[in-house]
Amino acid sequence: MHHADAYQKNGYVLLKDMIAKDVSAAFLSMTQRSMGDTAEELSKFADEPSIIEKPAYELYGFHFPPALSFLWGLTPFVEQATGKALTPTYAYFRAYQKGAVCKVHSDRFACEHSITMFLGASDENPWPFTVGKRRLTDEEVENRVAMPDYGDDEFATIDMAPGDAVLYQGIRYRHARLQPNPNRWSAHLFMHWVGRDGPYKDYAFDQKKIPFEADFPF
Ligand SMILES: [Fe+2]
Structure with missing residues (x-):
């Protein structure tokens, strides 16, 4: 079945090897280095989102332009995979610690079309992602x-x-990681889009004002 057909029918589709492993590893390496090398340096990125039971390190894409570039650059690919014209909203990096779970939940309106990308883990133990089979009601x-x-x-x-x-489809299908993370840490990049002309189009760029118009005076 074509990606877009499976995506529409089931609410999700696995994009196996979406990014080459060496590119994924390079992105992860540069992200980690930019955040810090020690627990003390990384502590300023620590957060305790309500859907996770242990603190995680988090980085919002608008504070880390390489993640935004990833999101923006993948847009044509994701348009093909969804069969929809899209506008990017936001990207989010998260590193989970051992024993973390992610509760069953659905996403906010900026997450009409969402990707969770597995960047890497300390021990490379599989930590399954789950998606509910029932489409949520309005x-x-x-x-x-x-x-x-x-x-x-x-x-x-x-x-x-x-x-x-x-x-x-992050708004319409619940998703979770039910088993405790078997790795000392694992790292993931979440990326989100809305339909260019759809009901959530006002969430484009996560409603951030691009701060100024570009200019190159000589
Ligand atoms: Fe989510």
């Missing part, structure tokens, strides 16, 4: 909740290797 989309499991809903379990990505 009411569930509006009233987001985080839950420890999928309840009665069925879900798909997807193993990922470095460079692999899962493209998923």
Whole structure:
């Protein structure tokens, strides 16, 4: 089945080897070095999002232009994979620690079309990503909740290797990492888009004002 057909039908599709492993490793290396080399240096990026039970290191793309460039540059590829005209919203880097789980949740409106990309892990143990099989109702989309499991809903379990990505409809399908992270750390880049002319188009660029118009006086 073509990516776009599977994506529309199931709400997600695995993009195996979306990025070459050496490119994924190079991006991860430069990201880590720019954040810091020691726990003390990295501590300024530590956060405790409500959907995760342990602190993670996080970096918002608008504070790290290489991640934004990744997001913007992948846009034509993701348009092909979704079959939709898209505008990028935001990118987010996160490094999870050992034992972390990510609760079952759905995303905010800037995440109509989302990618979770596995950059690498200390031990390269698989840490499966899961996506619910039930499309959420409009009411569930509006009233987001985080839950420890999928309840009665069925879900798909997807193993990922470095460079692999899962493209998923983050607003309409719940997703999670239910098992405790088996690695000392694992690193992921999340990237999000909205339909260029769709109901969430106002979330373009995550509603950030690009600060000024470019000019090159000579
Ligand atoms: Fe999410």
